[in-house]
Amino acid sequence: MKTEIAIIGAGTAGLSAYRQARKRTDSVLLIEAGPGGTTCARAGCMPSKLLIAAADAAHAVRVADVFGVRTEPPRIDGVAVMRRVREERDRFVRLTLEDIEAFPARHRISAHARFVDDHRLRLDDGRELEAERIIIATGSSPSIPEPWRALGDRLVANEQVFEWRSLPESVAVVGTGVIGLELGQALHRLGVRVRLFDKGRSVGLLKDQAVIDYALRLFEDEMLWSAESELETPQRDGDQVLLRWTQGGQSHQERFDYLLAATGRRPNVSRLGLENTGLKLDKHGVPEFDRQTLRCSLDHIFIAGDADGELPLLHEAADDGRFAGLNAGRYPEVRRYPRRAGLQILFSDPQIAVVGAGSAVLEAAGRPYREAGLSFENQGRSRVINRNRGFAKLYGCPHSGRFLGAELIAPHAEHLAHLLAWSVQQKLKVSTMLDMPFYHPVIEEGLRSGLRSLLRNMQMGEEPVPGCMDCGPGG
Numbered sequence: 001m002k003t004e005i006a007i008i009g010a011g012t013a014g015l016s017a018y019r020q021a022r023k024r025t026d027s028v029l030l031i032e033a034g035p036g037g038t039t040c041a042r043a044g045c046m047p048s049k050l051l052i053a054a055a056d057a058a059h060a061v062r063v064a065d066v067f068g069v070r071t072e073p074p075r076i077d078g079v080a081v082m083r084r085v086r087e088e089r090d091r092f093v094r095l096t097l098e099d100i101e102a103f104p105a106r107h108r109i110s111a112h113a114r115f116v117d118d119h120r121l122r123l124d125d126g127r128e129l130e131a132e133r134i135i136i137a138t139g140s141s142p143s144i145p146e147p148w149r150a151l152g153d154r155l156v157a158n159e160q161v162f163e164w165r166s167l168p169e170s171v172a173v174v175g176t177g178v179i180g181l182e183l184g185q186a187l188h189r190l191g192v193r194v195r196l197f198d199k200g201r202s203v204g205l206l207k208d209q210a211v212i213d214y215a216l217r218l219f220e221d222e223m224l225w226s227a228e229s230e231l232e233t234p235q236r237d238g239d240q241v242l243l244r245w246t247q248g249g250q251s252h253q254e255r256f257d258y259l260l261a262a263t264g265r266r267p268n269v270s271r272l273g274l275e276n277t278g279l280k281l282d283k284h285g286v287p288e289f290d291r292q293t294l295r296c297s298l299d300h301i302f303i304a305g306d307a308d309g310e311l312p313l314l315h316e317a318a319d320d321g322r323f324a325g326l327n328a329g330r331y332p333e334v335r336r337y338p339r340r341a342g343l344q345i346l347f348s349d350p351q352i353a354v355v356g357a358g359s360a361v362l363e364a365a366g367r368p369y370r371e372a373g374l375s376f377e378n379q380g381r382s383r384v385i386n387r388n389r390g391f392a393k394l395y396g397c398p399h400s401g402r403f404l405g406a407e408l409i410a411p412h413a414e415h416l417a418h419l420l421a422w423s424v425q426q427k428l429k430v431s432t433m434l435d436m437p438f439y440h441p442v443i444e445e446g447l448r449s450g451l452r453s454l455l456r457n458m459q460m461g462e463e464p465v466p467g468c469m470d471c472g473p474g475g
């Protein structure tokens with residue numbers, strides 16, 4: 001078989017690449033090894049947000065008392081919770097599969113592909129394929145310490161959680177990154193006994209120490225959270241997992257129904273036969289590539305989405321795929337595509353977001369910056385709706401006056417983060433952001449207070465008046 005363009009992997013990145021490549025040529029093959037439907041719909045963004053939505057509903061009942069609304073403690077029907085998660089998830093998967101089935105059958109191959117050399121792929125159905133250009137869009141998989149595999153079906157990662165028929169009694173969540181925090185808090189709020197384990201004191205995507213400290217205080221108050229703990233290799237004990245760990249010099253042990261490995265994800269490149277190509281690989285075995293062209297060290301090979309190991313996020317995978325597809329289609333001419341401002345959101349409660357250049361990026365770049373802290377505890381709208389827990393750091397450039405980025409744990413951070421990311425991408429000055437309209441009473445007024453402090457700290461504005469009332473109380 002011969003084709004102009006072969007795309008390995010029909011996830012978000014591969015589908016996006018296919019749609020662009022196809023505009024330029026009819027000689028495209030989209031190769032998918034699994035059931036398809038994308039990680040996002042099947043085992044990622046969508047089912048995790050469905051589980052979190054159930055947890056939010058339970059939490060709203062528990063805190064209704066604050067408003068004088070008396071309720072019984074919520075009774076969680078685990079079977080019904082998981083049924084809705086799976087049914088809605090299946091709907092998202094079905095819609096994605098319908099899209100793919102609308103592609104001409106001659107463009108679709110159901111097989112696992114592996115490089116034989118720079119241009120040839122061997123499929124696991126025995127066929128061989130020669131392609132002028134190849135896009136690697138193979139996604140990522142959970143990275144799980146090998147000895148944990150002995151736990152058998154008591155060891156789960158995200159995929160298995162969304163197959164549960166009911167909620168278990170207890171889960172040990174190892175890793176307090178994005179997946180650990182999202183799923184751990186959701187399960188906890190759904191009545192599961194959850195303990196989160198972390199080697200250090202990390203919280204999701206945060207890097208700013210002051211924001212981490214604030215977030216950690218909140219989560220340690222709410223959940224069993226073993227920070228700075230050293231885990232021994234978990235043992236299977238009947239139908240349970242026995243965990244032993246030390247924390248602050250003390251030894252502990254506890255049994256759980258499951259161990260949820262939330263210990264990071266790694267690009268799916270190990271079974272791709274990359275060693276048979278002339279591609280330059282980094283120390284993790286991932287092809288080196290250029291983020292603006294998506295081109296690898298061999299001109300005709302491109303990489304997109306989680307497979308490139310850079311920013312494992314849905315919108316980045318879609319952009320990667322689009323640019324790789326456009327360039328593979330246009331080959332040998334390639335174009336450089338500007339990337340969007342950084343935007344990452346973690347759907348905990350309160351939500352967490354990192355926008356533009358977070359503190360780690362600014363420090364690493366040695367860029368001059370000023371910062372301002374912002375508490376949401378007395379913020380008007382946040383108090384009105386009883387969601388006044390949150391802290392943010394805003395960063396700005398003292399030379400240009402431009403807004404550079406933010407790290408935040410805040411009520412409705414998913415919306416605040418978009419406003420801030422759009423400001424970063426528009427290269428807005430902090431003073432220009434402050435000229436924008438702010439309604440009253442809204443959570444965005446909190447941002448305005450933070451931006452005023454930032455302007456002051458950049459020596460470009462007045463000392464903000466404490467408890468300023470120019471837009472009503474709690475601005």
Ligand SMILES: Cc1cc2nc3c(=O)[nH]c(=O)nc-3n(C[C@H](O)[C@H](O)[C@H](O)COP(=O)(O)OP(=O)(O)OC[C@H]3O[C@@H](n4cnc5c(N)ncnc54)[C@H](O)[C@@H]3O)c2cc1C
Nearest residue numbers: 009011012013033034039044045113139305306312313314
């Ligand atoms: C629990 C969880 C929650 C998430 N939540 C969010 C969120 O809220 N927001 C967000 O932005 N991101 C989220 N993400 C990340 C997001 O899901 C991923 O960044 C995105 O799905 C990656 O898309 P992709 O196309 O790179 O990979 P995938 O969608 O995984 O596609 C890769 C495809 O390649 C196929 N494949 C692999 N190897 C081969 C081969 N050799 N031959 C043929 N086919 C092959 C695989 O079967 C797969 O179908 C979440 C991830 C997880 C795990």
Ligand SMILES: NC(=O)c1ccc[n+]([C@@H]2O[C@H](COP(=O)([O-])OP(=O)(O)OC[C@H]3O[C@@H](n4cnc5c(N)ncnc54)[C@H](O)[C@@H]3O)[C@@H](O)[C@H]2O)c1
Nearest residue numbers: 175176177178179180199202262263264265312345346347
């Ligand atoms: N809302 C979202 O956008 C969203 C949601 C879920 C996942 N994702 C994507 O999926 C990626 C993977 O998520 P993740 O949470 O698995 O990875 P992560 O890198 O965010 O977190 C992994 C955590 O596991 C810890 N860890 C690693 N090995 C360990 C060990 N042996 N023992 C104890 N702790 C250990 C690490 O210190 C880290 O805190 C994220 O980077 C993110 O891009 C995004």
